[in-house]
Amino acid sequence: MKIKNKKEKILIVDDNKENINILMDLFRDHYKIVPAIHPKRALEIAVSDSPPDIILLDILMPDMDGYEVCNILKNNEKTKNIPIIFVTAVSEVMDAAKGFALGAVDYITKPFHPPMVRARVDIQLNLKRKQELLEEYAFIDALTEIPNRRRLDEIFDKELKRSRRSNLPLSVLMIDIDFFKKYNDTYGHGKGDETLKILAKTIQESLQRAGDFTARYGGEEFIVILPYSNQEEALSIAKIILTNIEQLQIEHSESSVSSYVTVSIGCHTVLPEDEENNQNIIIETTDKALYQAKKNGRNQIIFL
Numbered sequence: 001m002k003i004k005n006k007k008e009k010i011l012i013v014d015d016n017k018e019n020i021n022i023l024m025d026l027f028r029d030h031y032k033i034v035p036a037i038h039p040k041r042a043l044e045i046a047v048s049d050s051p052p053d054i055i056l057l058d059i060l061m062p063d064m065d066g067y068e069v070c071n072i073l074k075n076n077e078k079t080k081n082i083p084i085i086f087v088t089a090v091s092e093v094m095d096a097a098k099g100f101a102l103g104a105v106d107y108i109t110k111p112f113h114p115p116m117v118r119a120r121v122d123i124q125l126n127l128k129r130k131q132e133l134l135e136e137y138a139f140i141d142a143l144t145e146i147p148n149r150r151r152l153d154e155i156f157d158k159e160l161k162r163s164r165r166s167n168l169p170l171s172v173l174m175i176d177i178d179f180f181k182k183y184n185d186t187y188g189h190g191k192g193d194e195t196l197k198i199l200a201k202t203i204q205e206s207l208q209r210a211g212d213f214t215a216r217y218g219g220e221e222f223i224v225i226l227p228y229s230n231q232e233e234a235l236s237i238a239k240i241i242l243t244n245i246e247q248l249q250i251e252h253s254e255s256s257v258s259s260y261v262t263v264s265i266g267c268h269t270v271l272p273e274d275e276e277n278n279q280n281i282i283i284e285t286t287d288k289a290l291y292q293a294k295k296n297g298r299n300q301i302i303f304l
Helices: 017-027 039-046 066-074 090-102 114-137 149-166 180-187 189-206 231-246 279-295
Strands: 009-013 032-036 054-058 084-089 106-110 170-177 213-218 221-227 263-270 301-303
Touching (some): 009 017, 009 039, 017 114, 032 039, 039 054, 054 114, 066 084, 066 090, 084 114, 149 170, 149 213, 149 221, 149 279, 170 180, 170 231, 170 279, 189 213, 189 221, 189 231, 221 231, 231 301
Parallel strands (some): 009 032, 009 054, 054 084, 263 301
Antiparallel strands (some): 170 221, 170 263, 213 221
């Protein structure tokens, strides 16, 4: 799991500079603060490549009020999950139902009560962190702690589209642990699970480029997605994986090909113009290559 170590960002939207300064003083020691006096500027920041983690949004502003800004943000796929806390005078709290209906999570009233303001913001950021963790866990295989089939489908689709746009190849590896049923029968499922975790980590660490991706496909099978990789480059990475796993020297007395745990790898490279340029056909072809590798004696790489 990735651990967030950067300062979370608070976007403060208020046409009153004095209010902005008060709120900045409250949070500057623990969070990164970005002020915006104009609503349009706030919207630009929210949809940028570095969006805020939470927005403190004044209601009464010229040109565009807070409700309108909130409505725009909640109807944008990119910003709809950013928590919004309305900042308002006590006399305006009667409109609280309207703000909640638009998607706001809380209200802060003026004049500010510092401990209460900090507590309300901290609560919402804590809830956001927990939600992000839950979402991330939904894409992680519980045993191996690498991405699961659900994440694979998402990444595969994204990389196929990128391959078509860039007119560059995409390579896929399918990896299967040789004689894994015999391994479990001999050493027990507890040892088998431990070995799966070690191999998953080894495959992941064998990938050198930031865009390379691996996931547990099911059982003892793994998939590797290699963007912008031709057949020669994919073969090089497959050899590294094959070698790194064998060098672990995990004992496998019942294997017919080695004294240690080994894998078989099926490989396939697809070009943007290929008619077979869809996920199901690519997986099917790669699986055929893996089947051929096992049929030929295992502990080897086959390209189709």
